[in-house]
Amino acid sequence: RIWLDLILKKRLKKCVDWSQINKNDYLSAMVKSPTNSTVLKNLLKNALTDKINDREIFMKGIDYSYYYEENE
Secondary structure (H helix, E strand, O other): OHHHHHHHHHHHOOEEOHHHOOHHHHHHHHHHOOOOOHHHHHHHHHOEEOOOOOHHHHHHHHHHHHHHHOOO
16 A cells, blocks of 8 residues: 555655545455456545645555554
């Protein structure tokens, strides 16, 4: 997720506000993405922001990255 933000920042001048993406929706989209990436693309597209230099957005991205990896 962090590498994706770096690519988006460089190429599109945008990054993902990960706080806008529900964990279960994201994990479900990741499971389906090898055969249908549309859901994942839509989740990411709807969470894009141009706040690429916002420290809070960056730190939230790191926090959410760990949150998505937690077992429930």
